[in-house]
Amino acid sequence: MAVADKLDAREFFFGHKACAGCGGSLAVRIALKVLGERAVATLPAGCMSAVGFNFPQLAFTNNAFISPFAATASVMTGLEAGLRRRGETDYHIVGFAGDGGTADIGLQALSGAIDRNDNIIYICYDNEAYMNTGIQKSGLTPLGARTTTTPGGSRSRKKDMSAIIDAHGIPYAATASVGYIDDYIRKVEKAASIKGTKYIHVLAPCPTGWGIATDETVEIAREAVDVGVWELKEYENGIWTTNIEPKNPDRVEEYYARQGRFRNTGRKTQNG
């Protein structure tokens, strides 16, 4: 039986208006099924808050809050301290922020939370651009990818969040992909069992922004791992361990070629 089959049958994030094939909403939905009804979700401005919190159509059955854009981690810090002060036990403070909300505008607050080792689970759903505002370049947009603010393809490489996070000496960090759901579930479960700050960075393709079909999200997220563009790994006790070795590193050009965002930009690959 696959890990996914053991998931809570209940839905905690549904009735939202995310685009068809949205990788980010899949990452949120699955993580909440793992963490359960005593998870308190914080989401900054971004795709998931824009699709999930439109009064009176509110899509979370958990307690959930939209934070200011830069403030995902600092709101989580306050929530954690406040609930602990109220005498609550057995809860998870989880954040879901996009790549821009994490690696750009939210980095300062995230750094502070890890530095304090606040007991939170921070999940970055990385769709590699500011998708909610219409596909603008973020610090996690890969080299060569076309966005509406890099019409000729991005000329900077994707920021190395893993290195930034591990430089803080965090208790647990992991990368994941919505193409490897069992691996993602295992990592969320593990994060939930560890005290202190946990960071999971999940690759979550966006069909609209990537120029792929809406039924290709999971497939392309899997392919990113298989060709070695996105490494699945986890960090514990100061050491990174690779979880799944790339199966087809020789097929990396196919990964780029099937996405509209890399077409005709003149910079086709990470090594470009």
Next chain:
Amino acid sequence: MRKFLSGNDAFAEGTRLARPQVISAYPITPQTTVVERLSEFVEDGSLDAEFIHVESEHSALSCAMGASLAGVRTFTATSSQGLLYMAECLPYAAGGRFPIVMMNANRSIALPWNIYGDQSDSLSQISSGWIQAYAENAQEALDFALMSYYIAELPEISTPFMVNLDGFHLTHTYEVADVPTQSQADDFLPKYETANRVNFQTPQNFGFSAGPEWNARFKRNQHEAMLNVREAVAEAEIRFAGIFRRKYGGLVDAYRCDDAEYVLITLGSISGLCREVADSLRESGVKAGVLRLRYVRPFPDAEILGALRTAKAAAVLEKDISVGHTGVIAAHIPQAKLNVIGGLGGADISAEHIRSIFAALRDGEEGLKWL
């Protein structure tokens, strides 16, 4: 117990007595000593709270929002650039109806850089949805710390409260203040209870979007809650006087305004000197009065009209300028035809300056005047 305290110390004492459970703060001059005192209280066990060392003022207020969302009493403090750095979070906290109390040490805003006191910082944020009050002295600062929580946390208000202390003039000068006992404070301030919090029995979505068809309803609710503050202040002050034997006069503090022909309207720590000047003018037959605004949100329109009943002319003396118009306070009071801008960047305002304002009023001067 009577103690010799700075304004910041006094506010810290009042905050300790209010028993906040989460304090998040980032240092900025001249706010620092209030959070230093609170960290000492936490360290020595006289205050049982989490003291969270955040990485910015934006995080200080967003952390306070998180804690408030968890349902606990919170405190933060800032000043000047710090207030502006957290500006995004000000209407956010107000719209989210989080009754956070924040002390702001009034300080000039850059550029040019200047660490001294004026009121440009808080008055630039007057529309952010926070209750705004201005203390005159250390005792009032301490008392505001207690009263601010009482008022902010009333269910019909549930709105954040910014208490302003003039940077250095009040935050760093020492005077005697009475520090009440914990049991007196506990009699005054009930435990914080709210439905606007994370609850595992009845989960809610907070901080949501509201489109054009709903937006005004939320904003109007906020506005009406703010208007409830007037009545809440009156009720809180009666209750306060009953326990602490100190009386306050509501949104304004009107001094010799009953029959005044010339009224000087101002706020904060300069008010005492204004009253002294008014007294000396009275001795020479000039019917001078001073109207100190204790609150500017909600704005005390009715109280001002009442205080100006007998006035031939009124002036506003304030430590800010809304560049391209007048001072922020003067823009609220059409009855005051003279607006005097002084004290910017900590510049001294002397008794002579204040006498010159009353003289200008008697000469029928109008418009904007710089000290």
